[in-house]
């Protein structure tokens with residue numbers, strides 16, 4: 180029956196894979212920055228305390244009329260209409276620090292050149308500690324892309340600030356860079372360029388070394404129309420200059436103009452075949468600023484809050500999460516790898532030290548590990564198994580009436596000559612009942628095993644098989660290999676030694692301990708299907724820690740599981756390796772890191788309902804590693820039209836399955852396994868000036 184189920188599901192798996200992996204669209208990418216625009220204005224619009232004469236505003240009443248609204252949502256839309264009516268609706272916007280969704284600079288300087296280096300080269304560099312015109316030693320994502328087909332010769336940058344030829348290392352990188360008051364000698368309409376160059380010559384700079392943003396925008400548009408670049412960088416500068424000058428009115432107008440330029444460019448590109456539906460915009464800033472009547476003008480090391488920035492992503496491969504992005508901090512260093520990822524390119528892998536792309540900001544590339552992992556490949560990674568399961572031959576060895584429920588102890592065969600003991604709980608009343616496979620934790624409690632979920636051992640937070648039975652579920656809690664009654668039968672190896680033995684010898688046989696755990700868990704599902712009290716269409720799974728890990732793998736591997744909850748059960752291998760976190764042997768599935776990491780496993784569960792319960796101070800599962808995994812899952816669930824079926828329940832605290840988490844977990848199972856099937860189907864669619872030596876040159880009185 181298992182084999183029939185598995186092959187029957189292959190078609191479903193293939194269909195789900197196709198759903199989960201729509202063809203990627205992005206062929207062009209535009210990176211836009213506006214210097215020193217605060218996250219405060221981006222997320223809350225004009226700040227009332229600054230709409231005054233003391234903030235350099237020449238006509239406060241007029242400015243207030245233009246930008247003040249009663250709600251933050253209305254204010255920000257009045258200031259930045261493209262960001263809020265288009266990008267935030269169709270793309271993703273990071274950095275609302277007021278909601279704990281922080282985007283931050285990691286270079287520690289919070290001023291321009293270090294920030295531009297970080298966002299363009301994908302990492303902070305302590306060597307870059309001034310705005311001096313020194314050639315950047317780092318390869319920017321623009322230079323890297325320009326060295327690769329099909330982007331070679333099709334990368335261009337238009338920048339208001341005249342330091343960019345050095346930041347972008349024009350001499351070495353070979354990319355088209357037009358910056359400051361340099362003449363526009365690039366491809367374009369000859370007459371229009373002549374007019375632009377005349378205006379450029381006839382204009383007095385408002386800030387030293389900085390061209391007006393209107394001219395930078397006009398230059399970009401001219402080049403895009405004439406040369407059709409694949410990768411464009413636009414760097415606006417007036418927001419920072421007007422802030423340093425203490426003119427909040429000009430600052431707001433510059434921000435609004437940046438938004439309008441962005442809209443106009445977006446619209447213009449949508450009118451060109453090469454770009455229409457195939458272009459991703461990434462929008463950000465080089466640093467934040469301080470707050471208050473004086474602080475807002477400045478930024479730098481001495482103003483720690485100026486490390487807070489914002490990042491927007493909009494394009495055909497960006498799931499429309501708006502502001503509802505993961506509550507994990509993203510960093511400025513993630514901008515460059517995200518720009519590359521939008522094109523399906525892996526900058527982080529190519530250049531040592533580069534940060535990872537922002538998780539979930541762009542869909543993985545066709546052919547990337549996350550997309551390639553299907554259920555058959557997962558089973559391959561889990562290693563060799565017996566050709567077929569033996570007959571279960573179940574036996575009941577004990578029955579205990581607990582009053583409200585009946586507890587049985589049973590055994591059944593998982594492999595030839597290998598029987599597994601399990602507790603089974605049967606509610607009283609009229610069935611059939613929904614059923615839940617309850618996998619015990621690890622916790623070093625090798626002697627406990629199934630006794631934990633059954634309420635016979637461990638701490639009360641582990642008693643979920645008993646608690647769910649009292650809630651009306653048939654539940655089963657088997658011992659996993661090396662736990663409970665399945666410790667070393669020879670008695671030679673104690674506790675974790677035996678777990679290690681079982682894991683290591685399997686590796687030599689082309690098997691894995693994870694594969695064994697999944698095999699045995701699927702036999703528990705087989706057992707549940709033999710019970711007449713069980714509604715086979717309503718089977719779920721739950722587990723904490725090792726149990727949460729097993730719930731992830733078993734639910735991914737076996738589509739008989741219709742809904743599941745994993746508590747404190749996983750984070751990405753990438754983050755576990757980064758933080759040097761050791762784990763149980765089964766967690767390390769050979770080849771999984773290269774096959775898409777834990778996110779690819781979670782993606783296989785779509786569209787079946789899955790709740791990720793976790794705690795933010797869990798030392799063995801860092802929240803960013805959980806969120807990275809969940810982000811990949813979210814993209815797959817969204818692609819399957821089932822965004823509401825992948826959810827998270829996070830709370831502060833260490834590694835534990837708290838009462839609040841269990842209540843959320845049980846409510847999740849109730850929602851998906853207790854409602855009649857028709858209902859379940861229906862719900863599925865729904866710086867102050869830095870030291871003098873850091874200035875950009877004698878001609879530049881202010882630091883960016």
Ligand SMILES: [Zn+2]
Nearest residue numbers: 215419882883
């Ligand atoms: Zn500045």
